[in-house]
Amino acid sequence: MHDLATFRAQFDAISTRLSLRANPPNLEGFRELDARRRAAIQEAEELKARRNAATGEIAQLRKAGEDTAARQVEVRAIGERIAELDKQAGTLEDEFRQFLAGVPNVPHESVPAGRGPEDNVEVRRVGEPPAFSFEPKAHWDLGPELGILDLERAAKVTGARFAVYWGLGARLERALINFMLDVHTREHGYTEVLPPFLVNSASLYGTGQLPKFAEDLFKCEGTDFWLAPTAEVPVTNLFRSETLEGSNLPLRLCAYTPCFRSEAGSYGRDVRGIIRQHQFQKVELVKFTRPEQSYEELEKLTADAEDILRRLGLPFRTVVLCTGDMGFSSAKTYDIEVWLPGQNGFKEISSCSNFESFQARRASIRYREPGKGGKPKSDFAHTLNGSGLAVGRTWVAIVENYQAADGTVVVPEALRPYLNAERITPQGVLG
RNA sequence: GGAGAGGUGGCUGAGUGGUCGAAAGCAGCGGUUUGCUAAACCGUCGUAGGCCUUUAAAGUCUACCGAGGGUUCGAAUCCCUCCCUCUCCGCCA
Known part of the structure; x- marks a missing residue:
């Protein structure tokens, strides 16, 4: 497993080195997959932050003895949307993990290049x-x-x-x-x-x-x-x-x-x-x-x-x-x-x-x-x-x-x- | 195989639905004080991911209290399934 930050930052150098392996991994699509995954995470987390805030408010209102039924309905809708987004993000995350898990280690600089x-x-x-x-x-x-x-x-x-x-x-x-x-x-x-x-x-x-x-x-x-x-x-x-x-x-x-x-x-x-x-x-x-x-x-x-x-x-x-x-x-x-x-x-x-x-x-x-x-x-x-x-x-x-x-x-x-x-x-x- | 108990941060250990990422203690780290050591006091102290950022730090958000599902506006806390540990019984090298 590669370090994600390093892999992203040195993507070109790493892919060049990996191409010298016997079964070079296909790294095409990495950047796009990574971007899609991050976008999905962002969207879901934004909603989660909203829900957490709303939930806190409900707790406060309840303490004050006020009716929270309307807020609850509202937050419930957010919750449903979050479930959908989480599912999407989860799928992308799995795909991404699988992708990374299939990438072999990078040969050390002292390793001679060769076919077999x-x-x-x-x-x-x-x-x-x-x-x-x-x-x-x-x-x-x-x-x-x-x-x-x-x-x-x-x-x-x-x-x-x-x-x-x-x-x-x-x-x-x-x-x-x-x-x-x-x-x-x-x-x-x-x-x-x-x-x-x-x-x-x-x-x-x-x-x-x-x-x-x-x-x-x-x-x-x-x-x-x-x-x-x-x-x-x-x-x-x-x-x-x-x-x-x-x-x-x-x-x-x-x-x-x-x-x-x-x-x-x-x-x-x-x-x-x-x-x-x-x-x-x-x-x-x-x-x-x-x-x-x-x-x-x-x-x-x-x-x-x-x-x-x-x-x-x-x-x-x-x-x-x-x-x-x-x-x-x-x-x-x-x-x-x-x-x-x-x-x-x-x-x-x-x-x-x-x-x-x-x-x-x-x-x-x-x-x-x-x-x-x-x-x-x-x-x-x-x-x-x-x-x-x-x-x-x-x-x-x-x-x-x-x-x-x-x-x-x-x-x-x-x-x-x-x-x-x-x-x-x-x-x-x-x- | 049968019966029971339990899994919370590096460790010990609170917490049974609403600022709990989590009390307290220990260990660690920084500092103050003190001839040295020790002690005392103050502070700090989890991991991963996203955003921001030149990198990092800082900041901010999200997730994580054995694992995975579920209920709920909200779960460490309630329900279900699984895994693991411990005790007793049975069996066995």
Whole structure:
């Protein structure tokens, strides 16, 4: 959600910048809609002022013991007219709100212009893809061979794009979650939270998934509960309609949650293996900051996510998304892409974004601190988040990058205390 | 699931149809006083939107007392629906 005054004042500059997005909003008609809305408000409010005055007079006259029947009839007529005008103004207001809610965030000035993924700019590359003396396998072959990944039974139990993990495969997933949470809480200064996995529509509106992207979500029939597509939703909305103490900022939170996505429209993409699932696990990093510190915090957040990959010894690169590849609510996004031998390429494993005040405005998240002359001032906070990391894809990256010629998987040093194993060997649980 | 109580400004808490945007207290902010601290006293102190204005401030108007409807000339106050919180009972991991 944009600030209306700014949006009006800088309409031309903002629309130019927005036109660089992949699905540029149609801003034509904004000025007219805004003018009509304001005219309607004016007309209705003028009448309301008259009614309030008349009502006061009636009260006075009554006190004086005079007859007010004639005045009442008069005011009643005004009331009816107000009801009509309010209805009109309400319709325009809804239309206007809907219009504004559909306008994506403005890309930060440091974001490169571009049409799509091909125009993203690489900012870092760390580690070397492993050189294998044999033909490396993809996880969808290696996993079932080791008896740690079972897609067929998952399809039976639930359906396509679900997975069952067995033995050390299940434990690897759990180890990764604990490892990531420990690093972020002990080394990077985040506070762990465990939020609800179901969220209501107001929360989804707050972070920008609704109203535009309902088809990407799972909804519980007959309720206002939706399966959270990312911990960003419950965690960012923790402070919806609240004012944070400035002295508590920046507030750094991390949360483990499962994530659920309908993946409507992605048929045929990443159909093999567990790269794209309806249910996956993620450790998410979320920050609330003052406006002037949010870009510095975005760099730190991205580095915190990268640190997990460094510690696991996984090769990756970081790209800054161009204007044509950014998400709806984001002002700037870094994608971290891990090397996957099975794909012979890099695959997104984290997406770190600064939303500036876009989400905070929708969700009404403010902060307060002493301003000039000691007077407390409050303003919208900036919100940021990033995966730290997507656990399922990290699982894939470890299995594929650390595979040995004999079909086993070497466990990265940092993970051994968590997994209590140095090597993933065939599990044989299925006989 | 059953029975009951309740949702008012940052907090506590008055207010049951007519200057109530809302008493009072606390916290906050400005000031006065006092060696410092503390205390006392005075003042100030919600949010959003419209108009005015070069912007802002000031001013002015409108709306907001969980949400949405309704009754009325007039609703925090009466009626209806919904949501949430608390207590007790039942059930349950």
